[in-house]
Amino acid sequence: xxxxxxxxxxxxxxxxxxxxxxxxxxxxxxxxxxxxxxxxxxxxxxxxxxxxxxxxxxxxxxxxxxxxxxxxxxxxxxxxxxxxxxxxxxxxxxxxxxxxxxxxxxxxxxxxxxxxxxxxxxxxxxxxxxxxxxxxxxxxxxxxxxxxxxxxxxxxxxxxxxxxxxxxxxxxxxxxxxxxxxxxxxxxxxxxxxxxxxxxxxxxxxxxxxxxxxxxxxxxxxxxxxxxxxxxxxxxxxxxxxxxxxxxxxxxxxxxxxxxxxxxxxxxxxxxxxxxxxxxxxxxxxxxxxxxxxxxxxxxxxxxxxxxxxxxxx
Amino acid sequence: xxxxxxxxxxxxxxxxxxxxxxxxxxxxxxxxxxxxxxxxxxxxxxxxxxxxxxxxxxxxxxxxxxxxxxxxxxxxxxxxxxxxxxxxxxxxxxxxxxxxxxxxxxxxxxxxxxxxxxxxxxxxxxxxxxxxxxxxxxxxxxxxxxxxxxxxxxxxxxxxxxxxxxxxxxxxxxxxxxxxxxxxxxxxxxxxxxxxxxxxxxxxxxxxxxxxxxxxxxxxxxxxxxxxxxxxxxxxxxxxxxxxxxxxxxxxxxxxxxxxxxxxxxxxxxxxxxxxxxxxxxxxxxxxxxxxxxxxxxxxxxxxxxxxxxxxxx
Numbered sequence: 001x002x003x004x005x006x007x008x009x010x011x012x013x014x015x016x017x018x019x020x021x022x023x024x025x026x027x028x029x030x031x032x033x034x035x036x037x038x039x040x041x042x043x044x045x046x047x048x049x050x051x052x053x054x055x056x057x058x059x060x061x062x063x064x065x066x067x068x069x070x071x072x073x074x075x076x077x078x079x080x081x082x083x084x085x086x087x088x089x090x091x092x093x094x095x096x097x098x099x100x101x102x103x104x105x106x107x108x109x110x111x112x113x114x115x116x117x118x119x120x121x122x123x124x125x126x127x128x129x130x131x132x133x134x135x136x137x138x139x140x141x142x143x144x145x146x147x148x149x150x151x152x153x154x155x156x157x158x159x160x161x162x163x164x165x166x167x168x169x170x171x172x173x174x175x176x177x178x179x180x181x182x183x184x185x186x187x188x189x190x191x192x193x194x195x196x197x198x199x200x201x202x203x204x205x206x207x208x209x210x211x212x213x214x215x216x217x218x219x220x221x222x223x224x225x226x227x228x229x230x231x232x233x234x235x236x237x238x239x240x241x242x243x244x245x246x247x248x249x250x251x252x253x254x255x256x257x258x259x260x261x262x263x264x265x266x267x268x269x270x271x272x273x274x275x276x277x278x279x280x281x282x283x284x285x286x287x288x289x290x291x292x293x294x295x296x297x298x299x300x301x302x303x304x305x306x307x308x309x310x311x312x313x314x
Numbered sequence: 315x316x317x318x319x320x321x322x323x324x325x326x327x328x329x330x331x332x333x334x335x336x337x338x339x340x341x342x343x344x345x346x347x348x349x350x351x352x353x354x355x356x357x358x359x360x361x362x363x364x365x366x367x368x369x370x371x372x373x374x375x376x377x378x379x380x381x382x383x384x385x386x387x388x389x390x391x392x393x394x395x396x397x398x399x400x401x402x403x404x405x406x407x408x409x410x411x412x413x414x415x416x417x418x419x420x421x422x423x424x425x426x427x428x429x430x431x432x433x434x435x436x437x438x439x440x441x442x443x444x445x446x447x448x449x450x451x452x453x454x455x456x457x458x459x460x461x462x463x464x465x466x467x468x469x470x471x472x473x474x475x476x477x478x479x480x481x482x483x484x485x486x487x488x489x490x491x492x493x494x495x496x497x498x499x500x501x502x503x504x505x506x507x508x509x510x511x512x513x514x515x516x517x518x519x520x521x522x523x524x525x526x527x528x529x530x531x532x533x534x535x536x537x538x539x540x541x542x543x544x545x546x547x548x549x550x551x552x553x554x555x556x557x558x559x560x561x562x563x564x565x566x567x568x569x570x571x572x573x574x575x576x577x578x579x580x581x582x583x584x585x586x587x588x589x590x591x592x593x594x595x596x597x598x599x600x601x602x603x604x605x606x607x608x609x610x611x612x613x614x615x616x617x618x619x620x621x622x623x624x625x626x627x628x
Contacts, residue, residue: 234550236550238542238564241539245570250558256559
């Protein structure tokens with residue numbers, strides 16, 4: 001089958017990868033689209049090996065497509081169903097086997113290209129701000145790095161569940177689009193003072209942002225760390241954290257075991273897919289590339305200054 | 315009445331403080347004993363003013379005594395009842411008015427001197443490790459600074475609810491006593507490696523301990539920061555926190571509003587006082603001083619190398 005593959009820390013497009021076979025509880029998905037994510041870049045560089053049970057040489061943490069094969073014991077889906085989901089790796093290939101409990105149905109109104117860029121970002125955003133940080137209606141959410149995939153998902157989810165949202169991006173050209181997605185205020189990363197205090201801060205940049213994040217917390221506020229492209233170390237003022245009874249949460253989806261990934265998929269089905277069906281959430285797409293142009297897609301993904309997802313289509 | 319008072323950042327013992335009057339829902343407590351806490355020292359230095367509604371010049375965050383007067387609407391206690399509780403300040407005086415919902419009954423078997431050193435440390439420990447950090451039976455708890463008041467409370471509570479406890483103290487002379495309280499391992503602050511990973515770390519020292527705390531976390535582990543005598547700033551490795559999906563929680567009791575303090579007292583009545591009645595928890599007392607010797611008591615409290623609480627008696 002055709003697949004994006006990693007060899008010697010370089011990307012290739014291969015046509016002779018072996019087609020995977022579905023095992024117990026697994027389905028074979030003919031992939032239509034698969035989004036790119038930061039972890040794919042790390043994996044290509046050799047800095048972030050695939051978890052056990054996932055293909056070592058095919059990147060891709062999310063996919064959308066059509067069920068074309070059923071392993072023994074599959075009960076949730078049938079041949080021809082439109083599905084999407086998070087995988088431990090191997091999403092950027094023509095076919096992928098996925099345990100059926102990791103998959104969600106693609107809601108009516110979401111096309112398969114957009115669906116390929118939906119699972120990782122919307123699950124990450126929902127899990128981080130709602131499940132982990134417990135964002136409640138009426139609370140105030142700050143999203144740092146709001147123009148990326150997880151950021152645009154978080155702005156929309158925050159707004160859709162009744163929070164008010166302040167978004168930051170270094171790129172002024174996206175201010176209007178972030179306002180359209182539901183941000184009440186869009187500003188630069190170090191200019192959020194005066195718009196808080198915040199109950200939840202979604203930190204997609206990391207590094208020295210953390211100090212100001214903690215200063216901007218309301219009593220009982222939570223900073224949830226999902227991205228660290230801006231630096232992995234930060235100074236934390238413990239007394240400032242204590243004085244607001246604040247919490248700093250680190251989270252990541254990729255390393256979680258099957259049962260926990262499945263739990264995030266069920267939470268998405270309950271809480272987020274109905275919002276997609278009602279037209280409250282969209283998947284902003286920076287650019288979609290045919291899989292043969294994977295190198296160009298990765299190069300585009302690496303650049304700053306995009307709005308939304310980079311997606312490969314098969 | 316007789317009270318410990320603060321004037322010009324110095325401690326005095328005064329015999330002419332006005333006796334407080336109980337208001338709606340408040341009781342007048344004749345104080346028998348009142349423990350010293352770190353915040354008292356900060357308050358004497360002028361660095362930690364009493365919260366609104368508490369006496370500005372009388373320190374003391376906890377007390378135990380006898381109900382000798384009832385304000386209108388009091389229903390939980392009657393004259394002569396033995397009570398103890400956390401207060402926003404003013405505990406180190408012969409009489410104190412306290413809202414009845416902040417008070418707990420003193421369980422049979424706990425004398426009033428020990429009871430005077432019970433509320434702040436045991437509530438802080440229980441709230442931090444059980445309520446905030448969610449310590450569960452079978453989990454592994456690390457207590458840094460275990461020989462102090464909150465530390466000895468946390469070691470005992472952790473053990474009594476079915477966790478296994480590793481304790482650190484700089485003072486080897488207390489190792490045997492900490493083992494007697496239920497610590498499985500007692501070691502020095504930087505020598506806890508090999509005894510983890512830990513589900514909950516109670517950080518009573520702060521500062522640069524934090525880096526090692528995060529490294530020692532199990533997946534889903536929580537570091538709860540309650541004391542920062544070792545430094546208020548720390549470097550946090552965000553990627554390390556993400557990789558274990560860890561959480562750093564800051565907490566403090568003193569600044570909480572009445573309704574939240576009352577909630578902690580109800581949680582103590584449900585979960586901790588039954589353990590006292592069953593003889594599972596004791597209050598280690600470093601030394602009790604008559605209130606007239608408050609200066610000596612504070613001097614003793616400031617020294618390191620104590621085991622348990624310093625308590626003033628009236």
